Amino acid sequence: MLISFEEAEIRSKIIKAMAHPVRLMMVEMLKTGEHSFSQIFDLFKLDKSTVSKHLLVLKESGIISSRKTGSDMIYRLDVPCITDFFSCVTAVIESNVKKQQVCLCR
Amino acid sequence: MLISFEEAEIRSKIIKAMAHPVRLMMVEMLKTGEHSFSQIFDLFKLDKSTVSKHLLVLKESGIISSRKTGSDMIYRLDVPCITDFFSCVTAVIESNVKKQQVCLCR
DNA sequence: CTCCTTGTTGGTAATTATGCCAACAAACCA
DNA sequence: TGGTTTGTTGGCATAATTACCAACAAGGAG
Numbered sequence: 001m002l003i004s005f006e007e008a009e010i011r012s013k014i015i016k017a018m019a020h021p022v023r024l025m026m027v028e029m030l031k032t033g034e035h036s037f038s039q040i041f042d043l044f045k046l047d048k049s050t051v052s053k054h055l056l057v058l059k060e061s062g063i064i065s066s067r068k069t070g071s072d073m074i075y076r077l078d079v080p081c082i083t084d085f086f087s088c089v090t091a092v093i094e095s096n097v098k099k100q101q102v103c104l105c106r
Numbered sequence: 107m108l109i110s111f112e113e114a115e116i117r118s119k120i121i122k123a124m125a126h127p128v129r130l131m132m133v134e135m136l137k138t139g140e141h142s143f144s145q146i147f148d149l150f151k152l153d154k155s156t157v158s159k160h161l162l163v164l165k166e167s168g169i170i171s172s173r174k175t176g177s178d179m180i181y182r183l184d185v186p187c188i189t190d191f192f193s194c195v196t197a198v199i200e201s202n203v204k205k206q207q208v209c210l211c212r
Numbered sequence: 213c214t215c216c217t218t219g220t221t222g223g224t225a226a227t228t229a230t231g232c233c234a235a236c237a238a239a240c241c242a
Numbered sequence: 243t244g245g246t247t248t249g250t251t252g253g254c255a256t257a258a259t260t261a262c263c264a265a266c267a268a269g270g271a272g
Contacts, residue, residue, distance in 0.1 A: 002134050002149075008127035011195050015130070019122040020230085021114035028108050037249060043108075050231050052250055057229095062202035071239050071248055079201055081194040088187040089117050095185055096168035126260085143219065156261050158220055177218055177269055 017061035018085070022046070023054050030064060030077040037073040123167035124191065128152070129160050136170060136183040143179040 003011070018024060022044060029035055029043065041051045055075060058064045063082065066075045109117070124130060128150060135141055135149065147157045161181060164170045169188065172181045 003131060005127055005131065008130040008134075010199060011192070012125055012127045012130050014195050014198050015121060016125040016229095019118055019125040021111055021118045022230095024114045024118050024121070025109060025111065028114075041249090047232055048249065049233080049251080053231085056250085062198050062205065068239090068249095073249065079194065079198050081197045084190045085194045086117070088185065088191045089120050091187045092120050092168050092185050093116060099168065128260095147219090153262055154219065155221080155263080159260085162220085174219095174268095179219065 014061050014063070017057050017063055018082075020054065020057075022051075023058055026054060026058060026075075027063065027077065027082055030075060031080075031083065034074050034076040037075065040075065120167050120169070123163050123169055124188075126160065126163075128157075129164055132160060132164060132181075133169065133183065133188055136181060137186075137189065140180050140182040143181065146181065 018027065025043060026040055029040060037051070037055070040055070041048055044051060055064070055066070059066060059075075063077070063079055064075050065078050066073050068074075124133065131149060132146055135146060143157070143161070146161070147154055150157060161170070161172070165172060165181075169183070169185055170181050171184050172179055174180075
């Protein structure tokens, strides 16, 4: 009935890949279609190596993939259902507002 | 169109709360209904303080809540849509299998 | 009241995550 | 061929996470 610890570990690796504001924004952007590294890079005030490593985390978890086109690296979202993922997060946030819970605002 | 960094931070805190195998299993268990601390504790070979702290993380993110009944602490899942959350994670795993991607198995 | 059960909090050590700089590799340009 | 653009990798310092033990607080039970 309950999932095994091994199964939970596999799942948590995927969830962990999403558990960073920068990577969330990257996924949000890729929800609108393919984008090049430089387009993604321009979104943030971060070193290019940092951006590259965040993209690698998403790629290794299987959420996005990349291909080289000319001198550009193009990234795309592999799993469209990531939208459902977010809709539940939004539900949690709304639930927190109803509870007037402030723990996320500290 | 794209979410702000502040919004992404709020979201990532909730996702981060789910990003641990132990906490995932706790949520799986609470999907079946309310459970006491000792019932949850018995699932794991962990110190009670560790279990308590994991539950606190879930509680502070607004995913679960607790109430004291007699000498027991009862925990419950506040956000049923967490199931949708998992269904997307499962889709990622299945997509990875199709790709024969091994990065999650190392 | 005293002991015992139940769970939380404080402290600490080990591991992991994050972000920068520097160096490198690959493709494009001149 | 030499220089430039584009992105990745290695190394390192700092911060965050995790899990343990010990101590503590709050309720029963005797």
